[in-house]
Amino acid sequence: MTERKSEFLLEVRKLQVYFPIRKGLMKRVVGHVHAVEDVSFSVRPREVFALVGESGCGKSTTGSAVLRLIEPTGGQVFFRGDELGRLSEEEMRLKRRDMQFIFQNPYASLNPRMNVWKLLSEPLRIHFQLSPGELRERVGEMLRLIGMTEDQLERYPHQFSGGQKQRISIARALITHPSFVVADEPVSALDVSIQAQILNLMMELQQEMELSMVFISHDLNVVRHISGSVGVMYLGSLMETGDTEEVYRHPVHPYTRALLSAVPSHDPLHRSRHIVLEGDVPNPADPPGGCPFHTRCSLCSGRCREERPELREIAPGHCAACHHVE
């Protein structure tokens, strides 16, 4: 395999994930759910790239497909220049030492029969041959980073609050010192005051461990806070990508505009003027032709129904997939 030199740690090109729909006695494939359709983005070292969108838009599937937790149907993913799709299971397993996943629900992602010591030492046992002393040291170091103490090592997940559980699952993902993590809605299951604590922790760790991250979330405020660049997804496709502040200040895609305006404002004197979208997200098993957003778009024209817009650069580093954006 030839080494490709690149400024990016991770490059995703035209990623596709289709899920077969099976019916009948013979489980014949009668169609496909187009969960992810031609998604391309890149993540620089030490950069946080956020994927934002509503439920069912394919953001989590994209995250899983990047790490091959779900096998992509098409497209390529390059990590440090290696194409992940070409690696064998064994090679991929070794790669995962460097690429980790933080799950959404800490109540479900921690094995209830393992105590904190087992939960945190397991990834090290799998990926490294360490002496018991080194193992203790690494686990101890990680505990300090997440703000917990060694006397909590013997405890089991049910003895912790939601926020503490999420700290443990973050520690479990980061204990192998990966350079890249996918974090799938890591704060959605938590209360507001706890969310802020976990977000601060993640940002500290990201700085300290020089992590690159794909941060998946439906919460637009959280995304704005944590990410440097962002991709807005709708019905399996990227609608707009760019520098986070730029996209939030000057959204160009009609979907991004509606999405951003729908966030409730925290000022009762200035109740936000929502762009209220009509109707629901179309069925991804039967996506509309042309632009995926045309069924709900106020700018929809004939061309939008016919032709699928490509993601085009409209300003340096700012791309949008819309026929109406100049």
Add this chain to the structure above:
Amino acid sequence: MDHLLEIRNLKITTLRGKDKVYLLDSVDLSIRKKCSFGVVGESGCGKSITASAILGLLPYPLRVAEGSIRFDSRDGEKELLKLSRKEMRQVRGEEISMIFQEPMTSLDPIFTVEMQMFEALSFHHPGMGKGEMREIALEMLHRVNIPRPEQTLASYAHQLSGGQLQRIMIAIALINNPRLLLADEPTTALDVTIQAQILHLMNDLKEQRDTSIIMITHDLGVIAETCEEVAVFYAGQIVEQAQVVELFTHTAHPYTKGLLRAVTSLGGAQRKLYTIPGIVPPGGQWSRGCRFAERCEQCMEKCREEMPALREIAPGHFCRCFLQDREVEA
């Protein structure tokens, strides 16, 4: 009665082993007619069980230990806590109804939308004919902006999206023209663009009818967008209560300030988010002093010893904090 609903000194307990544990402690609330009242707080603060208590739906082993809930019904004033089960059934769905958090699980999967709408109608109007019920059901679906009402009536829950299901829940809740609607996190399970649709709809419906709404949520944004008055719950108590604009502009209680800072610092310029240290104390493990003392940056010695009272610090603005007393005296 001046108010539609008056809750006085409501206490809810549960049993933990042999101990009685208070989950809600001396809550007073008055809901005006034609008002949308917000109840905000984090999980476990007692906001949802307050709603269940109003409807007489507290799950075992929770029970009301003390207090009164008086309701100004169509046929005179009623003490809801003293009603028999049968009398309560007449109130529920007819005068007070509720929308739940998860529309996906609150409709019955084995009955069509039509059957579930008819059930709500025929229970309170036994003599009503099918034709009339169908007319009312269609009218209601139309009111909540369901695109194809006829087709939707024949659908089952799994055939509809979350936003549509929540519209149907609202239609069922309003079908008997209740005087009070309890909405328990009605948009939490929905996406933000759908949330905007539902909040718009609820605001419109409130304008058209004289239904009061109690909006229970953890999201201060939802409160700011929809409510006129708001009560902030913490650890089973009200810690602050005021008109919405007053609460957001002259925030008094350190907990409310913390909540607001935590949400508004998101997206702000500074990288480090403001956090309230510590966690919400679980029910029954409350100190005898101020329940927020452990997490409060301005905690004084007095706060750990003595429980502050909920006091009026400005007309209509109540706050449970010793710091406010000092300012009032000064």
